[in-house]
Amino acid sequence: MKEKFISKTIKQERKIVSNDDPLFMQTKEYLKPLIWTAINAFKLSKENKTKLFWELVNDVPIAAQRFLENDGLKKDYKFSAYFGWYIGQRINKIKGLKRKKRPSKIKIIKAMKNQTKKSIIIRKPKRKEFLKICRLLNRTEKPYQKIVPDYEAFKVTDFERMLRKTKRSFLVIELDKKIAGFAAWKIKNKKICWLSILHIDPRKQKMGLGTKLLQEIEKIAKKKNCIFTMLELFPQANWAKSFYLKNNYKILSKKDYGKRIFKGILSPKTKTLVMIKSI
Secondary structure, three states: OOOOOOOOOHHHHHHHHOOOOOOOHHHHHHHHHHHHHHHOOEOOOHHHHHHHHHHHHHHHHHHHHHHHHOOOOOOOOOHHHHHHHHHHHHHHOOOOOOEOOOOOHHHHHHHHHHHHHHOEEEEOOOHHHHHHHHHHHHHHOHHHHOOOOOOOOOOHHHHHHHHHOOOOEEEEEEEOOEEEEEEEEEEEOOOEEEEEEEEEOHHHOOOOHHHHHHHHHHHHHHHOOOOEEEEEEOOOOHHHHHHHHHOOOEEOOHHHOOOHHHOOOOOOOOOOEEEEEEO
């Protein structure tokens, strides 16, 4: 039985219980979901559940008669509450019957994590969302304002420029239908995926969203026959450096800047750190 027990008001229960039907058929139908819910709280085989269920259903007339004899209706008592107590007394007499264990904290946490996973979506942003993304980036860029000389906040026009002139690709990551992160990248020299931006809302960090977004970009780059993903960052940005190191990126030595594959991309004069990963 999958029906849920829907409790009725005292007046509605009066009509059911004080019915002229001596077998209390209407009362039985009303209480069946309540009986089944109570039985499911205990460890029992299907056969024993069914047996106990029908025993309790057949006990309804006995309990109803006792209830009426004790003037339960006049005292404004609910018969469903009384019968719930009756079920408890009846079940407690069964020896060796154990209640089902409640889920542990670990199981609850795992269930919450699985629920969170289902609510994560990675997709391309819409133009009308550029203002939201702009605000998100300006929140996440606050630590950079201290280390970047002549720092300028993001504007909506910056996204239009990145799309048209530099031909960058964009992705957003959603959590519970709200944009939680943004990334921009470009394919260079046909073999290198250059990551320009990857930021997660400070309120949504340390949830694995940055790693998921980064992995999605790496998958796309691999499909486009890229062999490396690369990025540059300021040496003072230790928080960013540790994030990429955890995701198997390495700091590229300046000795390698002159390699043919990096021609036109890297300059020995650059003061930033270049990080690289083979994909």
